[in-house]
Amino acid sequence: MDSINIQDDFISEDKFKSIQDILLGEDFPWFYSAFPEGNSHPKEQAILLSHYFYGLLKPASDYFNMLTPLIEKIKPHALIRIKANSYPCTSSIVEHQDHTDYSYDCLTSIFYINTNDGYTRFKDGPIIKSVANRFVTFPTQLLHCSTGCTNVKMRCNINFNYFG
Numbered sequence: 001m002d003s004i005n006i007q008d009d010f011i012s013e014d015k016f017k018s019i020q021d022i023l024l025g026e027d028f029p030w031f032y033s034a035f036p037e038g039n040s041h042p043k044e045q046a047i048l049l050s051h052y053f054y055g056l057l058k059p060a061s062d063y064f065n066m067l068t069p070l071i072e073k074i075k076p077h078a079l080i081r082i083k084a085n086s087y088p089c090t091s092s093i094v095e096h097q098d099h100t101d102y103s104y105d106c107l108t109s110i111f112y113i114n115t116n117d118g119y120t121r122f123k124d125g126p127i128i129k130s131v132a133n134r135f136v137t138f139p140t141q142l143l144h145c146s147t148g149c150t151n152v153k154m155r156c157n158i159n160f161n162y163f164g
Contacts, residue, residue, distance in 0.1 A: 003139055004125060010111065010135035015069040020132065022066060023084060023113050023156055030086050047088050053158070054082040067158070070111060070135075076162035080106060087118065087148040087155040098123050098143045107164045109137040113156035118149035130155055 010016075022028055030049035052060045053067055067082065080102065101108050110120060112134040120128045120136065123143035128136050130149070138144070140161065149155040 003142065004122065004128075005137045006128065007135045007137075008131065009133050011069050011073060011133065013133075016133045019066055019070075020113050022063065023086075023158075024154075028063075030084075049086040049088070049154075051084040051086075052081070053084065054079050070158075070160075074109065074160065074162065076107075076160075076164060078163045080161040080163070082158065082160050084113075084156065084158045085146070087146065089150060089153050089155075090148045091150065093117065093150060094148050095121065096146045098145045100141050100143060101159070101161050102140050104140075106140045107137055107160075107162055108140045108142075109135060109160040109162075111135050111158040111160070113158065114152060114154075116149040116152045116155050118147040118155035121145050121147070130157070 028051070030051055033048045033050040051063070053064045054060055059065075064082075071079075110128075112130045112132060114130065115132045116130045118130045120130075121144065122128075122138075123145075125142070128134075146157075147155070
């Protein structure tokens with residue numbers, strides 16, 4: 001699908017490793033987030049941990065500055081939201097509900113923190129595997145879903161919403 005841009009090795013290995021070590025470390029603050037109503041997966045697997053870096057037009061985390069290499073590379077006109085997602089390991093891959101992040105024209109990018117058997121699936125397009133340091137950008141209106149993983153402790157990514 002032409003409107004989905006996939007970039008591997010998005011930032012330098014040293015900058016990536018710095019972000020990865022923090023997000024996958026034992027001291028990073030994750031917060032429970034309820035899945036939206038109507039998700040079709042079992043409640044016992046409906047666990048999403050998140051961390052908001054940016055929202056309501058300002059940084060929302062003491063960790064915001066660690067994203068500088070990513071923001072400098074994206075060069076957004078304006079940020080809307082930046083949120084990290086952590087999906088704990090489950091016994092089988094669980095696809096979450098198809099959704100769009102916002103109803104208005106903007107961009108969504110997903111930065112994958114670790115390689116695992118989870119993925120992002122587009123309703124009318126490809127399945128994007130979770131590969132560390134991969135950056136995927138698409139129009140926010142494209143229906144997509146996330147998954148958990150089965151082969152590592154958690155599937156982790158950072159979701160960017162912004163005006164390009």
